[in-house]
Amino acid sequence: MHTNEIDRKLSIAPMMKHTDKHFRYFMRLLSAHAVLYTEMITTGALIHGERKRFLNFNEIEHPLAIQLGGNNPNDLALCAKIAEDEGYDEINLNIGCPSDRVQNGRFGACLMSDTELVSDCVNRIQTTVKIPITIKTRIGIDDQDSYSFLENFVKSVSEAGCNTFIIHARKAILSGLSPKKNREIPPLNYERVYNIKRRFPSLNISINGGFIDIAQIKSQLEYVDGVMVGRAAYQNPFMLIEADKVIYGDDSSSLTREEILSKFKDYAVEQTNHGFNIKSLTRHVIGLYQGQPGARNYRRMLSDPISEGTNTTRFLDRIIQSVSETYT
Ligand SMILES: Cc1cc2nc3c(=O)[nH]c(=O)nc-3n(C[C@H](O)[C@H](O)[C@H](O)COP(=O)(O)O)c2cc1C
Known part of the structure; x- marks a missing residue:
């Protein structure tokens, strides 16, 4: 557009x-x-x-x-x-x-x-x-x-x-x-x-x-x-x-928090493959669960250092799994 x-x-x-x-x-x-x-x-x-x-x-x-x-x-x-x-x-x-x-x-x-x-x-x-x-x-x-x-x-x-x-x-x-x-x-x-x-x-x-x-x-x-x-x-x-x-007046699409996080993960994987630091991406989604139960845990997981051998997919998958368990 x-x-x-x-x-x-x-x-x-x-x-x-x-x-x-x-x-x-x-x-x-x-x-x-x-x-x-x-x-x-x-x-x-x-x-x-x-x-x-x-x-x-x-x-x-x-x-x-x-x-x-x-x-x-x-x-x-x-x-x-x-x-x-x-x-x-x-x-x-x-x-x-x-x-x-x-x-x-x-x-x-x-x-x-x-x-x-x-x-x-x-x-x-x-x-x-x-x-x-x-x-x-x-x-x-x-x-x-x-x-x-x-x-x-x-x-x-x-x-x-x-x-x-x-x-x-x-x-x-x-x-x-x-x-x-x-x-x-x-x-x-x-x-x-x-x-x-x-x-x-x-x-x-x-x-x-x-x-x-x-x-x-x-x-x-x-x-x-x-x-x-x-x-x-x-x-x-x-x-x-x-x-x-x-x-x-457009109700064609409206995602859940988990769906947004999952789409953001795909984007983050692509961007980190292009050389961006994962934390320069994940810092922006820290407010996503604001006011929700489990928000503190979510923020803590996002702020955790990334241990050696953990790639973007694994880092975010772990968080997505944790929030999915909290909200199901
Ligand atoms: C961290 C931060 C950085 C900002 N940087 C800019 C900027 O680069 N250009 C600008 O016009 N306003 C900037 N602002 C002001 C915002 O655009 C906005 O006018 C202000 O935050 C008031 O709106 P709000 O009450 O919805 O936050 C900034 C505000 C914040 C909080």
Whole structure:
């Protein structure tokens, strides 16, 4: 699938050190429809780094967006073109990350106060690629946190050619707060995002921040076009199993935890045969039994060191057998 008509009712957030291709493969076993995002990839890393490694994905991951971090319109346009040629379905620009490293590079959330530069970036990307360009941002930064600040940002950037915004419904505090605290301390303000949708009804607006179950996500669709989920998808991934049915009206497939684990095993065997370390795969499925009896045992088995002579198949078969015994 490669389409400009991406259905954004549900998306899985970009998360550094989490949403690599293995995790995204796992997400696809839970939902055939959710839009998946890469970790943020900086323009510098893509232009000068190990490009193949950053861009690699499995075909099953579509619809798939790449998130870029940067502030140079030419570099962003070049990276967008590279990603488009590689087969990505969407270019997403990070205007929400508050980390010091990102601020030192003058990109991420601090760009919210430079609408002219963001508009320039959007315009250059938009005229370079055919796939959609989207923005992930916050409701404000520091004391620039009024409704009109956000409204002006969205207005200017949409006029430059971006018609899809994913808004993390809390502001970013750019000094003295770690990225982690910046996801917890500034209060959520969903109403601000709903108001943006009301003000710009023709724009596609997704809301992000604090959603933990499908009923809650579904209820947001009364106010906005889509919901992006981050931490809950990682910590309690099986909550997504209802997503296709409840959100997309598609009940064609819905797997049990054991079936998902078994499919993930097949994938893990293939990937370890290609040289990936087994733990770089299994770390992503650690939340699969969250809240279930036996979850602790499952997590412990996954975290066990792999003894010599044990291959991926044997390691995961042992775990699958153990959980099957617990749940039959
Ligand atoms: C470990 C971690 C890494 C993250 N990395 C990124 C990132 O690379 N780009 C980005 O735009 N947001 C990043 N975020 C923020 C999430 O995309 C999301 O906006 C935030 O977690 C709020 O959504 P949630 O409450 O559903 O988790 C990250 C969040 C976490 C927890």
